[in-house]
Amino acid sequence: MCRFWYGQHPAAQSRRDRAALEGRSIAQVAGGARTILERSWVPGPESAPTRARPVARAPYTRTPVRPYPEEGESVTGPPTGANSAVPRSSWLALGAVLLAGFLHTFDMTVVSIAAPSIQDGLGASDSAVQWMLAGYSLAFALVLVTAGRLGDSYGRRPLVLWGIVAFTAASALCAAAPGTGTLIAARVVQGFSAALLAPQIAPVIMLLFPKERRGPAFGVQAAVIAAATCGGPVAGGLLAHADLFGLGWRAVFLVNLPIGALALVLAARWLPVERAAKGAQLDLAGVAVATAGLLLLLVPLVQGREIGWPLWLIPLFVAGAVLLGLLAPLQRRAQRAGRTPLLAPELFRGRAFPAGAAVNFLVMGAVASFFLVFVVHLQDGLGFSAKEAGFTLLPFALSAAVASGASVPLTGKLGRPMLEAGALLLASGTGVLLWLTVTRGTELRPLHILPGLVLCGVGMGLLSPPLYNITLSAMSRGGIGSASGVFSTFGQVGSATGVALVGTVFYGIAGGAGYSQAAIAWALAGQLVMYVLALALLRFALPRPRAAEPDLAAGESSQRPAEPKESALR
Incomplete structure (x- = not known):
């Protein structure tokens, strides 16, 4: 009688498999571990099985190389059902890119509030301070589209890692800057590096999370951005005046270092590696034309009010518009x-993306100009200090953070009316503030302003995250990064346009006094029109x-069309 030992291999239960496996070595996969079982036999009752000999495992790869997913396949593995949990690694990867996004938003707001302290500390001119702020914004806006497309072609991970490293290093250089020239140059590097990061956040969410699980992810993203928005002004005022360790305004930039280090560790550990798309060859002519066109368009918008809108700005506008108009034939070629x-x-084949980008342009223009003129109104008109003004605006950001957490999941149930409700609340809150400004003038107190700020904050939270999600969901896998970059660029250009137009009206009416009741009323009226x-x-x-949109991460098969059609919308 022969005795054979087959371990727990399920195939060994059939007679046919037992006969086929006699005296052979087989590979068995059980629970993800691979072992080789050496099967030998000796006739007679004395025979004993040969024990399993484990094969030496390959070293653990923390960030496995993954190709770009097939259509309908998640980058983390096979499609995930509605009742399946998202892998922990996906949340940790999301945490890395959200920390990077927090850095960008926090730095923009914290430096704006600390600008007077920086000017006093370095003895900088008004023009130098203006370029310290504008240099960051210009560099950020110019690189967004290119960075988004680079993420599509070569993967998100290298752009995120290099962006975090460059941003953190530039923050250290800002803190150590001996003069305004070094500070402005370091701020430009910060803007470039932030632009590498920002367009990668939405693609990471849409590739790592199945469609039915994206709501919480986008909600967390919106809450993080809102926290950075509300924390920046408060932290800027506190850090600039606290003079920690005798550092003064330099602490405003040093606070980025531990956040950047943590984001870098998380991204290096958990952000998956993607192989470059086959045949990826970036259109350098398109990059040059788009960058030059945006530069010619944005420089007049950013600097026009400061230099009095001279006539020579008009040719710059025209040249920028012509160059951007040349992009379409260049892209086809x-x-x-x-x-x-x-x-x-x-991007522009259907109505979804152009409409969403236009809404983003208008909303960001109104919000950016609101913060510009209302902060001046609080300080010059109502006599608030910079710190008091920051705390007064805190309800806007807090209510936006709370509303953001629920907005994307609710949009899945309520659809487009959720976005319309957000825009309506923004318009209503601005209308309340306009009415209070006209009726109460300089007698306004924080308690009077609170309802209008809360309405605006809730409206922003209900509108912004779902708009981002819905607009980008129409894109195919190969165009997510490009769409994210273009969408964000529309927001940046909208912000610059809103600040330029509303700021010109506000300061033109206010004159040298820096404040008048008519000036703030007209500015708020302009923002109301945008909403x-x-x-x-x-x-x-x-x-x-549609109720069931094509999914980039899970749920649909590879039969999904690669590009959206107008018929996919009703």
Whole structure:
């Protein structure tokens, strides 16, 4: 009688498999561990089985190389069902990119509040302070589109890692700057590095999370951005005046170092590696034309009010518009030549992305100009200190953070009306502030302003995250990064346009006094018009998404069309 030992291999239960496996070595996978079982036999009752001999495992790879997912496949593995939990690694990877996004938003707001202290500490001119702020914004806006497309072509991980390293190093250089020239140069590097990071956040969410699980992820993203927005002004005022360890304003930049180090560790450990897309060859001509066009368009918007809107700015506007208009034929030529177009071909084929980007342009223009003129109103008109002004605006950001957490999941149930409600609340809150400004003037107190700020904050929280999600969900896998970069660029250009136009009206009416009741009233009226236009676009231009949209991360098969069609919207 022969005795055979087959371990727990399920195939060994059949007679046919037992006969086939006699005297052979087989590989058995049980619970993810691979072992080789040496099967030998000796006739007679004395025979004993040969024990399993484990094969030496390969070293553990913390960030496994993954190709770009097939259509409908998650980058973390096979599609995940509605009742399946998202892997812990996906949340940790999200934490890394959200920390990086927090750095960008926090730094913009904290430096704006600390600018007077920086000016006093370095003895800088008004023009130097203006370029310290504008240099960051310009560099950020110029690189967004290119960085988004680079993420599509070469993967998100290298851009995130290099962006974090460069941003953290530039923050250290800002803190050590001996003069305004070094500080402005370091701020430009900060803007470039932040632009490498920002367009990667939405693609990471859409690739790591199945569609039914994206709501909480986008909600967390919105809450983090809102926390950075509300924490920046408060932290800027406190750090600039606390003079920690005798550092003065330099502590404003040093606070980025531990946050950047933590983001770098998390990203290096958990952000998955993606192989470069086959045949990726970036359209350098498109990059050059887009960058030059945006530069010619943004420089007048950013600097026009400061230099009095001279006539020579008009040719710059025209040249910028012409260059941006040349992008369309250049992109078609690049695609025919086999290069990767800077702008994904499907961006403007349907109505969803253009309408969403236009809404983002209007909303960001209104919000950015609101913070500019209302901070001046609080300080010059109502006599608040910089720190008091920061705390007064805190309800806006806190209510936005709370509303953001629930906005994306609710949008999945309520659809487009959720976005319309957000725009309506923004318009209503601005209308309340306008009415209070006209009726109470300089007698306004923080308690009077509170309802309007809360309405605006809730509206922003209900509108912004779902708009981002819905607009980018129409994109194919190969165009997410490009869409994210273009969407963010629309927001940056909108911010610059809103600040330029509303700021010109505000300061033109206020004159040298820096404040008048008519000036703040007209500024708020302009912002109200922007919100009404955004509401009209949401109502009449943004298509209603179908109940089951094509998914980039899970749920749909690879039969999904690669590019969105107008018929996919009703």
